[in-house]
Amino acid sequence: MNSEHLKALIAFSSQKGFIWGPEPEIYGGVSGFYTYGPLGKLLKNRIESIIRERFVRAEFYEVECPIVMPRPVWEASGHLAGFSDPVLSCAKCSANVRADEFIGEKFPELKESLRAENILKVVEEKGLKCPVCGSDFKKEVLQHNLMMKTTIGISGESFLRPETATTTYLPFPRYADFFRNKLPFGVFQIGKAFRNEISPRQYLLRLREFTQAEGQLFIHPDEKKSYYRFDVIADAILPMVHAGAQVGDRFNIEEMSLKDALTKGYMKSKAYAWTLHFAYELFLAMGIPKERIRLRQHRSDEKAFYADDAWDVEVNLNCFGWTEMCGVHDRTDYDLSQHEKFSKKKLEVSLEMGKVKPHVLEIAFGTDRPVFAILDLFYSKKAEDEGKSMLCLPLDICPVQVGVFPLFRKEGMPEQANMIADDLRDEFIVKYDETQSIGKRYLRAAEEGVPFCITVDYETMKDKTVTLRERDSELQVRVKAEELRSLLHRLFNNTVVFSELKGAVKQDSA
């Protein structure tokens, strides 16, 4: 972990209006809860738009299911019985620590083999004490369930969902109708989920309140091996780390086509390979650089019991190294069977050849981690001595797209700049700024990731031309105000490159 980078990033994010917290800050804050400030929310919205676009293009339909669901749902899903962490409590100060993490950090070699039944033994053998006050722990390991409980009506025991997937499965009979009893079909959900972590940490990576995004492909079990969409992506080369290649600390990435990966038996079905490819492409579309992504197969010791095939999309973060961003799981008919059993409703589609319970291929991720990854990967301190930072975001995800500045607050420049800003606002996210020197405003815009800035100056008042400046190259070009809109379009579409614009020159911004 690069804690210096993390510290700088947290300071930068809160100072610039990306992420504030832990919230509520004015009341002291509660770990694991954050606010997306103005720029953070714009960034998160861009990422969620990209997710929507990708799913919709692949003919997945979005749904929005309730966050709060009654007890029987979570009995069926297994979350009430199995979704808990072991906790050690201090006998003196009552501090609580998550036992597996506490021990795993001190003795990494014990991490893999640690089981609930030998936690107390390890505590005794290693002489572990409360990290807060140094006293002994109580001689018991509590199982702390991660579900947040609430009440509906006077006494209806209910829980906040710890993931969106379960709530997505429940309207299954409705899907069967809506999709006219045809398979495969896809649905996805983007929404809040809650986990009562004992000690949330790693900033946005483990939150108590977070946003999940999960796609579910419902498919005939027999069609998995012959999925019609596979052929188009059969030759796509993906950076894979299969289970067998995971020995020691460093994993070798194999660049391999999906066709070859199937032949080698890394994955069991063409449909699964398609979902994995979809997930990979999605993270590229969000702006994560190719060389920072790998696909890692779950080893048999970490695979969930219901998952027939399981790989993670991992991103190599500056702060934390390779980090899970997305899990792709073949959940078979596990969930539908569970809910069928508990609800006593048949969860099947009626095909011409008879009834069938589909299998579910799941692409499970969230939108907080991608936001964090984007900040982590694109934030840089360019010139430490000036305190100058940069956020060189890809064009597709810039929170603010255009800055508009009057050179001075006089001679009609603010009015002219405001007119230009207002005019562009129907198509772009525009920031108007007239405070401090133009050099400081350029710096500020670069820190906020604004890719293009327009300045209204003396010449504008004479000939209606303005300067347009590019964040990354710091090149400027003089253009007619009336041509701004179409030029910006071409720049955002990548149909023109700034450095090739006629008259583009580097100018001193001070």
Next chain:
Amino acid sequence: MNSEHLKALIAFSSQKGFIWGPEPEIYGGVSGFYTYGPLGKLLKNRIESIIRERFVRAEFYEVECPIVMPRPVWEASGHLAGFSDPVLSCAKCSANVRADEFIGEKFPELKESLRAENILKVVEEKGLKCPVCGSDFKKEVLQHNLMMKTTIGISGESFLRPETATTTYLPFPRYADFFRNKLPFGVFQIGKAFRNEISPRQYLLRLREFTQAEGQLFIHPDEKKSYYRFDVIADAILPMVHAGAQVGDRFNIEEMSLKDALTKGYMKSKAYAWTLHFAYELFLAMGIPKERIRLRQHRSDEKAFYADDAWDVEVNLNCFGWTEMCGVHDRTDYDLSQHEKFSKKKLEVSLEMGKVKPHVLEIAFGTDRPVFAILDLFYSKKAEDEGKSMLCLPLDICPVQVGVFPLFRKEGMPEQANMIADDLRDEFIVKYDETQSIGKRYLRAAEEGVPFCITVDYETMKDKTVTLRERDSELQVRVKAEELRSLLHRLFNNTVVFSELKGAVKQDSA
């Protein structure tokens, strides 16, 4: 209340994939919780996009604050003490009813004057019994708090927010920084809120889990009367019902300019008038017809104690008549003062002339009610005998924008139609459908609100032309496939009218 229309609408919404519930349906359902199905979610997304666009154009910044907040926040906001409903419980079957509504429905004349302390007296005098089993009520009125409670960590008493506004106010010191200590500034939030209603009803109008959308304008108290944006909208004519005009059952709507309304003292400030106008325009932009909207001022007996000015945007629904959709409130410095007192942090901006605590003008609404209003207003049974329904949605909010159908499932038509559908998917929400006769598919598309349908037929295979059909007029025109994209653009932009297209004719769809 038009309960027949409501019944038909609920059946239509669930059958077509707009709204499902109460959820979780397969477990019997819990009142007040619904799922947005595929079409409902597309519709809700469109409405939320319009809200975002409008706020962003007015230079409001979006934020996303936590849903779960600890106890002190809700002590300060007043929700813990005051946010409750009176409940009567049956002594025999333990059924609970909300006392004020139960009595108000039976004796509308008592509704206005009913106070907590005289509920038991009314029950006795009128001989009211449990509506479930007919037994006597217990001789006590419980105050049922509407907040849903949960726990953070082992014992941190917390609550799900019952509105977004309070959570929006809390990062105030961060806003002061972000907006560089300048007033006015605007922020808004769209997100989930929760109220544990005793008996939720009226479908999407009163939910236990719902989506709020609230804009907050922070302004210098002295600037309210001179707000710079007022002049642009001074002459706008709005349909108003001021407090003094509300006698009896029917309220007269006065069409009046904001300038005149200010002069008459209907509103106290120009800034408030601007926010009310903003709210009105927003509901028009969502597609609510002008003649269905009125602005109604709160009478002194219904105005919240902190609200200096208060009007509602009301929409005349087919199911429920005039219904509150949005509240616009001048909350003065009430909330900031409360949180200052409880958090002991100064909540002020530092202007050049000194520190000041801004006032807050609030535009408070949600997105479930607009979705309901749209369905309520645009759903119609066109030909009862055929069972044909229509959803003649305005173009801006159609969930699915284009239908693409092969006339028959043979001779390359499905492949050709799929190619066209795929090609259009990067810019439009497209539905491909090959099931049943073309006439049935047109009907189905009309029910789903799809405004334009493309059909691939024998001619397409020869000359690459297709038919394009308009939902409302049922006119068809033959166009080249390659011209579809630009023609659809012009239709959605309203730069061309279908009936004026060359060769547009009415054709039998069967």
